[in-house]
Amino acid sequence: xxxxxxxxxxxxxxxxxxxxxxxxxxxxxxxxxxxxxxxxxxxxxxxxxxxxxxxxxxxxxxxxxxxxxxxxxxxxxxxxxxxxxxxxxxxxxxxxxxxxxxxxxxxxxxxxxxxxxxxxxxxxxxxxxxxxxxxxxxxxxxxxxxxxxxxxxxxxxxxxxxxxxxxxxxxxxxxxxxxxxxxxxxxxxxxxxxxxxxxxxxxxxxxxxxxxxxxxxxxxxxxxxxxxxxxxxxxxxxxxxxxxxxxxxxxxxxxxxxxxxxxxxxxxxxxxxxxxxxxxxxxxxxxxxxxxxxxxxxxxxxxxxxxxxxxxxxxxxxxxxxxxxxxxxxxxxxxxxxxxxxxxxxxxxxxxxxxxxxxxxxxxxxxxxxxxxxxxxxxxxxxxxxxxxxxxxxxxxxxxxxxxxxxxxxxxxxxxxxxxxxxxxxxxxxxxxxxxxxxxxxxxxxxxxxxxxxxxxxxxxxxxxxxxxxxxxxxxxxxxxxxxxxxxxxxxxxxxxxxxxxxxxxxxxxxxxxxxxxxxxxxxxxxxxxxxxxxxxxxxxxxxxxxxxxxxxxxxxxxxxxxxxxxxxxxxxxxxxxxxxxxxxxxxxxxxxxxxxxxxxxxxxxxxxxxxxxxxxxxxxxxxxxxxxxxxxxxxxxxxxxxxxxxxxxxxxxxxxxxxxxxxxxxxxxxxxxx
Numbered sequence: 097x098x099x100x101x102x103x104x105x106x107x108x109x110x111x112x113x114x115x116x117x118x119x120x121x122x123x124x125x126x127x128x129x130x131x132x133x134x135x136x137x138x139x140x141x142x143x144x145x146x147x148x149x150x151x152x153x154x155x156x157x158x159x160x161x162x163x164x165x166x167x168x169x170x171x172x173x174x175x176x177x178x179x180x181x182x183x184x185x186x187x188x189x190x191x192x193x194x195x196x197x198x199x200x201x202x203x204x205x206x207x208x209x210x211x212x213x214x215x216x217x218x219x220x221x222x223x224x225x226x227x228x229x230x231x232x233x234x235x236x237x238x239x240x241x242x243x244x245x246x247x248x249x250x251x252x253x254x255x256x257x258x259x260x261x262x263x264x265x266x267x268x269x270x271x272x273x274x275x276x277x278x279x280x281x282x283x284x285x286x287x288x289x290x291x292x293x294x295x296x297x298x299x300x301x302x303x304x305x306x307x308x309x310x311x312x313x314x315x316x317x318x319x320x321x322x323x324x325x326x327x328x329x330x331x332x333x334x335x336x337x338x339x340x341x342x343x344x345x346x347x348x349x350x351x352x353x354x355x356x357x358x359x360x361x362x363x364x365x366x367x368x369x370x371x372x373x374x375x376x377x378x379x380x381x382x383x384x385x386x387x388x389x390x391x392x393x394x395x396x397x398x399x400x401x402x403x404x405x406x407x408x409x410x411x412x413x414x415x416x417x418x419x420x421x422x423x424x425x426x427x428x429x430x431x432x433x434x435x436x437x438x439x440x441x442x443x444x445x446x447x448x449x450x451x452x453x454x455x456x457x458x459x460x461x462x463x464x465x466x467x468x469x470x471x472x473x474x475x476x477x478x479x480x481x482x483x484x485x486x487x488x489x490x491x492x493x494x495x496x497x498x499x500x501x502x503x504x505x506x507x508x509x510x511x512x513x514x515x516x517x518x519x520x521x522x523x524x525x526x527x528x529x530x531x532x533x534x535x536x537x538x539x540x541x542x543x544x545x546x547x548x549x550x551x552x553x554x555x556x557x558x559x560x561x562x563x564x565x566x567x568x569x570x571x572x573x574x575x576x577x578x579x580x581x582x583x584x585x586x587x588x589x590x591x592x593x594x595x596x597x598x599x600x601x602x603x604x605x606x607x608x609x610x611x612x613x614x615x616x617x618x619x620x621x622x623x624x625x626x627x628x629x630x631x632x633x634x635x636x637x638x639x640x641x642x643x644x645x646x647x648x649x650x651x652x653x654x655x656x657x658x659x660x661x662x663x664x665x666x667x668x669x670x671x672x673x674x675x676x677x678x679x680x681x682x683x684x685x686x687x688x689x690x691x692x693x694x695x696x697x698x699x700x701x702x703x704x705x706x707x708x709x710x711x712x713x714x715x716x717x718x719x720x721x722x723x724x725x726x727x728x729x730x731x732x733x734x735x736x737x738x739x740x741x742x743x744x745x746x747x748x749x750x751x752x753x754x755x756x757x758x759x760x761x762x763x764x765x766x767x768x769x770x771x
Contacts, residue, residue, distance in 0.1 A: 107229075110460035113158055114468065122159040123465060126166025127473045131480070133167070134174030144171060145432035146311035147506045152439040158461060160440040165465040168429050169412055170473030173217040176405060180209045192380035193408075196393060196400030203396055211343030212398050214474050216354050216405040219347070221470030223358035223406075224365070224413020229463050231417055232452070242422070242449050244560060245576055248553035249584040250422045251546055256592050265674055267658050267665075269536045273543035274655030275623060278630045278648060279305060280547025285644025287555055290637045292648055293630055300515040305523070307435045309516060310544055312503050313523025318531040320503075321524075321695065324496045327688040346398045353383060353399060354406040361407030365414020379407035413466060420459055423448030423549060431545035493726040497718050498740060500698065505744050508710070514756040517702050517710075525695070533616050534677035551647040616676045617666050624659035627652055697721060710755035711769050715741055745769050 113119065133144040144167050152160050180197035193213065200209040242250070255273055282293045283304030294301035347354060357379040364375040383403030384393050393400050418424040423446070425431035434447050445455055452459060508516035530537050557576075565572030631652030637645035666675050680691070697717070704713030718740050722733035748755065748769060761771055 106456040107460050109457040110464055113457065113461050114162070114464045116158075119158055119162045120468075122162040123166040123469060124472060126163040127170050127469055127476060129163075130167035130170040130469075131174040131473060131476060134171040134177075144168070145429055145436060146308045146316070147502065149308040149311075149432070149436055149439070150506055152436045155440055157440040157445055157458065160436070161458065161462055162465055164433060164436055165462055166469045166472070168433065169221060169409070169466050169469035170477075171429075173214065173221075173409060173470070173473050173477055176210060176213045176217070180206055180213070180401075192376040192404040193401055195380070196395070196397050199394070199396035200398065200401070205396070208343040208346070209398065209401050211341070211478070212346045213343075213401050213405040214477050215344050215347035216357075216402045217409040218470055218474040219351075219354050220358040220361055220406040220408065220410035221412065221473075222467055223355070224362050224410040224416075225463055225467035225470070226413075227362040227410075228413040228416055228420075228466070229460070232421070232459060232463070241580065243578075244553055244556045245578060246580045246584065247422065247448070248550070248557050249581050249588070250418075250424055251550045251553055253424075253584055253588045255543065255546060255550070256588055265534075265662075267662055268534070268675075269539045271623065271627075271655055271658040271662065272530070272536045272539040274651050274658065275627065276540040276543025276545075277547045277550070277651045278627060278655065279310070279540075280544040281551065281630075281634075281648045281651075285637075285641065286548070286552060287643035288641035290641035290644035292637070292644065293633050300511070300513065300519075305519055305544075306511075306516075307432065307545065309507050309519050310523055311432050311541060312507060313520050314527040314530070314537050314541055316499075316503055317520070317524030317698075318527040318537075320496055320499055321528055321691070322531070323492045325687045325689045325691065325694050327493060328491065343398070347402055350399055350402050353386070354402055356386075357382065357403045357406040358410040361410030362414035364407070365411030366417045375407045375411045376404035379403045409470060416462065416466070420447055420451060420462065421449070425542050425545055431542050434545065491726070494722075494736075497721045497736075500701075501714060501718070501740055501744055504701070504710075504714075505747060508756050512754050512756060514706055514758070517705060517756060521698060521702055524698075528691070528695075529619055532679040533619050534674070534679070554647060555643050612678070613666065613671050613676055615678055615680070617663075620659065620662055620666065624656070624663070627655040627659060631656060697725065705756055705758055707758045708760050709758040709766075709770060711741065711745070712760070713758070714744065 114123070129148075130144055133147075145164060148164060148167065152164075155163075176193060176197070179193040180201050197209045197213065200206065255277075278293075281304075283302050284291060284294075291302065294304075296302060360379050360382060361375055380400060380403055383399055384390055387393070387399060415425075415430050419430040419434060423434060425434055437445055437447055445451065445458060504517060504520065507520040508514075527537060529535075530540065561572055561576050564575045631649060634645050634648035634652060662675070665673075669675055701713055701717040704716055707713070708716075715737055718737040719733045722728045722736050723730065728736070747753075754771070755769055757771065760766070765771070
């Protein structure tokens with residue numbers, strides 16, 4: 097019972113910590129930001145947390161945690177607006193909600209669907225927080241026994257789940273995870289300082305790519321471009337109708353369904369990398385299977401909203417289990433969360449066993465914040481539903497430039513360099529192509545985040561194991577194959593076997609239709625070429641720096657093997673196979689604008705920045721976009737541009753930041769913010 101004597105005071109201390117006025121203020125601010133982000137389809141918690149990363153550095157730990165938890169906890173609540181009002185998933189975790197939520201909205205029952213969803217989300221969030229509390233109590237003594245081999249094995253387990261459970265073609269998930277791992281190794285090696293896929297002639301890459309750039313590029317930009325190409329509002333329904341209390345009564349009448357789906361959510365959330373991409377479909381399938389009358393599903397049955405929405409918020413509590421206990425991200429948003437925690441305060445807080453040992457009060461503060469954020473988020477959603485519904489009716493062409501401006505500003509906070517925008521554009525293009533061809537972007541992102549810890553644990557484990565084996569063979573075996581490691585190996589093997597059987601039912605990027613062979617095959621060859629070059633580059637590292645060679649060489653070999661297998665399968669399979677998924681073929685009827693003309697706008701901003709600097713380039717970009725693409729008059733475009741410039745300059749002044757300069761700034765001295 098010693099763990100109770102430690103845990104109960106920590107629970108009490110954490111409760112007192114979060115009841116401070118300024119902490120609750122930051123929590124509410126995070127909730128409001130999360131609700132605003134969740135309204136826009138596809139942005140979600142990954143983009144939201146990526147936008148917060150620049151503000152986290154040096155921030156007081158408790159307030160930083162309140163801001164982040166407030167945001168990430170409520171995105172699964174607000175993404176319901178797009179699913180119900182427009183019929184497009186607000187995120188990968190709200191796909192199933194569309195099936196019955198959108199038909200209810202078309203019947204004039206949008207308010208009923210939303211209130212049932214909010215009640216279910218609130219309940220699921222509280223179940224997730226309760227589960228996390230109990231799990232930490234039980235698991236803490238075991239987690240504190242973890243050493244380097246155990247941490248390496250749990251990292252391998254997380255990567256195996258990410259790869260296998262990433263999509264209908266399991267091997268694509270593995271290759272995507274390998275690609276993320278290799279991109280994560282760019283720059284100087286941690287052990288010997290050897291350069292990997294970089295050169296001192298291009299200093300920008302020697303420090304590697306920053307998470308905020310990769311997170312925003314791989315997730316936010318593809319969704320903004322996709323919506324912008326459709327040239328319509330997020331929703332064409334601003335009216336919600338009546339039935340708010342009816343939706344709450346619907347939830348209460350199906351409370352046991354909500355309980356079961358919440359438990360499904362926390363269970364799926366615990367599995368690293370699975371989370372949002374499948375939890376709603378599993379919950380929806382369970383809802384249909386257990387219903388006596390199945391005739392209404394797909395045409396507006398409220399149970400089809402209650403089941404998925406209960407699981408969506410509950411999975412956040414489950415996703416925090418591997419994140420807090422082992423430092424293994426349970427989802428893409430948790431991957432960003434891990435890096436953001438490291439930036440707080442003096443950097444003394446680190447997720448994983450050390451957090452449970454040294455910062456147990458902060459661990460439980462996250463649990464309390466998660467529960468409180470769900471309550472606050474639900475209340476705000478209900479109160480602000482009318483206004484949010486009207487916001488979704490705004491034409492997206494009016495919102496996209498502002499969103500891209502914010503993303504660009506967040507991206508260059510790391511180096512305040514033009515190359516930040518180049519990297520953002522390059523990773524964004526990769527994200528667009530991965531989205532198009534049904535490659536798992538969460539697998540890529542989690543691979544990127546786990547690259548550093550995986551390499552560190554592997555190198556440390558090898559070094560310590562060598563010294564143990566020198567002392568004695570039995571001592572070495574005991575260190576490498578501890579009881580916990582053996583259990584984790586068994587769990588990993590079982591999960592891979594089960595995952596291979598279930599992977600065919602998982603859609604990494606939704607129901608992407610098959611196209612022709614040519615485009616998916618060309619994209620595979622491009623990815624395979626990069627992996628081959630990364631492998632070759634790693635093998636050129638000299639023997640005296642071999643510690644920096646082993647990891648990228650091994651990952652590259654696995655990626656090459658997977659890519660070759662995919663190539664052979666593509667040559668043998670017909671065009672109707674999921675291998676040839678191509679979103680461009682499926683979306684050709686709904687896209688008003690082509691991909692390249694849309695990307696040309698953002699490429700133009702990049703080119704103008706290189707010549708005139710960011711602020712002047714941004715002013716030209718915003719004004720021209722409003723005039724030519726959005727079709728507004730000069731007065732409207734001028735006011736929009738002035739507001740955008742004022743906003744971004746205010747943010748820069750608040751953070752004491754400069755903007756990327758261009759050729760103009762090198763030949764003439766200009767005042768801030770133009771310099």
